[in-house]
Amino acid sequence: MKILVINGPNLNMLGVREPDIYGREDYSALCAVAERACAARGAECEVWQSNHEGDIVDKIQSAYGTADGIVINPAAYTHTSVAILDALKAVALPAVEIHISDVNAREPFRQLSYAGMACIKTFAGFGLDGYRLAVDYLIDYIKESEEK
Ligand code: CA2
Numbered sequence: 001m002k003i004l005v006i007n008g009p010n011l012n013m014l015g016v017r018e019p020d021i022y023g024r025e026d027y028s029a030l031c032a033v034a035e036r037a038c039a040a041r042g043a044e045c046e047v048w049q050s051n052h053e054g055d056i057v058d059k060i061q062s063a064y065g066t067a068d069g070i071v072i073n074p075a076a077y078t079h080t081s082v083a084i085l086d087a088l089k090a091v092a093l094p095a096v097e098i099h100i101s102d103v104n105a106r107e108p109f110r111q112l113s114y115a116g117m118a119c120i121k122t123f124a125g126f127g128l129d130g131y132r133l134a135v136d137y138l139i140d141y142i143k144e145s146e147e148k
Contacts, residue, residue, distance in 0.1 A: 001042070001142060003135060004067040005034045006059055007049040008075030014100075021101050023127050033128045034071065037135035042070075045135075053084065054079055060087035069142050070095040074115045077136045078103070081114055088118035096134040096142050099124040 007030070015026035031047045038045030044068075050056050056077065061071055070093055074084050078099070088095050095118060102125030103110040116122050121137050123130040 001068045002044040005047040006072045009051040034131040037132040041139045055088045064091040069138045073098045078113045085114040095119045096138045097122040098130045098134040
């Protein structure tokens with residue numbers, strides 16, 4: 001089983017500023033949480049990040065036929081990108097949305113998620129541990145779907 005973990009703009013800057021919102025750990029720690037969570041379940045893992053909307057659309061499309069599921073933190077594109085929503089719908093792979101911060105307790109503009117409309121579940125406000133929760137939920141979902 002292969003899980004693709006996609007991270008959007010500025011997540012590569014984690015730990016540099018706003019530790020009160022995003023914590024003190026950096027992007028390599030984020031990658032390690034996702035990789036460990038996949039390894040613990042015997043799944044292959046690719047963690048990938050881009051600051052560019054079109055590149056994220058290309059990456060989602062590339063998952064078609066090559067990955068079993070997607071964990072995605074579209075970052076700021078969460079709240080703006082119909083293109084990312086459409087790409088998730090186009091590949092029709094099970095996808096779980098994750099946000100480090102509790103977006104629902106922040107500014108009103110962060111409370112709309114386009115990507116989330118194509119996801120089976122959202123985890124928000126659990127810090128980097130949210131990536132572990134997302135990976136576990138996704139793998140459980142894929143395994144249950146395979147049994148049916
Ligand atoms: O909470 C999340 O995971 C977010 O997806 C993070 C995004 C934000 O735009 C979303 O509303 C919620 C921001 C990504 C990281 O931004 C940084 C800002 C300052 C310092 C380092 C990273």
